[in-house]
Amino acid sequence: MRSLLAIYPGSFDPVTNGHLDLIERAAQLFERLIVAVLQNDGKEPLFTTAERIEMLREATRGWPNVEVDMFGGLLVEYARQKQARVIIRGIRAVSDYEYELQMALMNRKLAPEIETVFLLPAEAYSYLSSRLVKEIARLGGSVHGLVPPIVEQRLRVKVR
Ligand code: PNS
Secondary structure (H helix, E strand, C coil): CCCCEEEEEECCCCCCHHHHHHHHHHHHHCCEEEEEEECCHHHCCCCCHHHHHHHHHHHCCCCCCEEEEEECCCHHHHHHHCCCCEEEEECCCHHHHHHHHHHHHHHHHHCCCCEEEEECCCHHHCCCCHHHHHHHHHCCCCCECCECHHHHHHHHHHCC
16 A cells, blocks of 8 residues: 555544544555645635645644645545545544445545545544534633644634
8 A cells, every 4th residue: 555645635624633643544554645625615614724734734744745735626536636546534433434434435436446445543532523622612621632732722812
């Protein structure tokens, strides 16, 4: 697998330590990894695409084979354009599986040459999600240890 380019797509609004755990695992398996941020400003994310990319770049600085990019439109079209054969997705719990299975099979229908590879994050992150991180920050709770320091700082400013 080391000769392959993989794409790890997501909203990353914002990136959490769970995402970073997955990025580290994928970066060890594949020669190159592109973390691809969905440009979904229409869905009213807390952070703009540019902010999400900036935080991801800062948090992944230590991994030389990891790039951060953005994409719009169909994921498989973006993967084809990058000549990637693999899409990485994380599964935290059984509850993720149904949605991920549906998406992976639909992507396979659209682009049979591209494989979805599921990775499991460390158990410590199995309850962690960007949605909960945002809720905790909005309500004044601590997100220390759940997100990288850059996200902790930016969240503090955002929800002030
Ligand atoms: O972090 P998320 O929000 O779970 O990531 C979802 C994402 C970005 C992987 C998914 O929404 C996606 O691939 N969107 C791009 C549009 C697309 O290709 N839709 C068809 C999926 S079968």
